[in-house]
Amino acid sequence: MESSAACKRIIDANLNRSKEALRVVEDIIRFEYDDEELATFSKSIRALLGSIAKKHIDSIEHRDTQNDCLTKVTLKEEKNRDSLFDVLIANFKRTEESLRVLEEVFKLIDIDSSLLCKHARYDTYILEKKVYDRYKKH
Structure with missing residues (x-):
């Protein structure tokens, strides 16, 4: 099983990305919609x-943020959001994408973590749908 420095960097970046995005999701559900059930799910x-x-x-030992070629790149689409709901949806997408990356890379080093990430991704899809159905009208 492969456990290269690149794999470790990918894991570190995507665990951070997914946890940070879920925190955004959770806070919007909590503070904008006051929805304990969905905030708890998140x-x-x-x-x-x-x-x-x-x-x-x-x-973390393999983290190299200072030399990461994309840390200073920001796309136009990332700079603006029109509403908290747009922020919410963007962070759902960020979570789902990072969980897919984790699922695939963990297949190289830890199949149990890969499966957990797969299930977390599916749970995120379920949560996103519930939030969308309840709050798309706002």
Whole structure:
């Protein structure tokens, strides 16, 4: 099984990305919509990712933010949002994409974590649909 520095950097970046995006989702659901059920659902997915991050804490050793070729690149689409709902949806997409990356890379080093990321991605799809159905009218 492969456990290269590149894999560790990918894992570190995508665990951070998915947890950060879920925090945004959770806070909007909590503070904009005051929806305890869906905020708790989001929090449970984030907690699962936290447990995976603890298991793979050594990935931080390979972090190299200063030399990452994309840390200074911001696309036009990333600069503006029209509403909190747009922020919410953008962060759902960010979460889903990063969970897919984690699922694939973990297949090289930890199949259990890969499966957990797959389930977290599906749970995120479910959460996104519930939020969309309840709050798209806002």
